[in-house]
Amino acid sequence: MIPKSRGGPTSVVIYDIHALQERFYFGDDVLPCFETGIPLLLQRLRQLPDAENITIAFPDDGAWKRFHKLLQHFPMIVCNKVREGDKRIVRIKEGNPEGRHVVIVDDLVQSGGTLRECQKVLASHGASKVSAYVTPCCVP
Numbered sequence: 742m743i744p745k746s747r748g749g750p751t752s753v754v755i756y757d758i759h760a761l762q763e764r765f766y767f768g769d770d771v772l773p774c775f776e777t778g779i780p781l782l783l784q785r786l787r788q789l790p791d792a793e794n795i796t797i798a799f800p801d802d803g804a805w806k807r808f809h810k811l812l813q814h815f816p817m818i819v820c821n822k823v824r825e826g827d828k829r830i831v832r833i834k835e836g837n838p839e840g841r842h843v844v845i846v847d848d849l850v851q852s853g854g855t856l857r858e859c860q861k862v863l864a865s866h867g868a869s870k871v872s873a874y875v876t877p878c879c880v881p
């Protein structure tokens with residue numbers, strides 16, 4: 742329960758909301774404001790000693806659609822992901838990780854299976870280092 746503030750509805754800032762319909766979760770006493778954490782990621786990437794060797798990877802089309810415009814000055818890798826029961830099968834659809842520090846950007850981590858499988862496929866195609874950035878993180 743979020744109490745109303747003295748000035749009216751309380752503002753709640755949500756970073757990288759997973760599904761836009763989740764904004765209707767709040768009642769009239771809450772004013773949700775939508776932001777993205779990508780500027781923080783960009784700031785961090787600029788500080789890295791290998792900033793010139795960064796490639797961004799999206800584990801699936803959903804992540805690509807959401808974030809690619811904000812990261813378009815980096816080389817990119819787009820993957821395909823299919824779920825089979827509890828398994829996630831990730832394949833590279835376009836882009837080349839060879840010799841690159843690849844930063845996976847996704848819109849959610851839940852079990853970590855997608856990140857793990859994505860890391861494996863990037864490493865097996867020659868990525869020199871794999872990191873990940875995800876804003877909403879549901880820790881079971």
Ligand SMILES: O=P(O)(O)OC[C@H]1O[C@H](OP(=O)(O)OP(=O)(O)O)[C@H](O)[C@@H]1O
Pocket residue numbers: 800801803804822824829847848849850851852853854855856
């Ligand atoms: O950490 P995990 O348990 O692997 O879950 C995280 C993944 O789940 C969602 O994708 P989903 O396969 O549901 O497809 P979507 O992109 O259409 O949401 C989300 O986009 C992540 O890629």
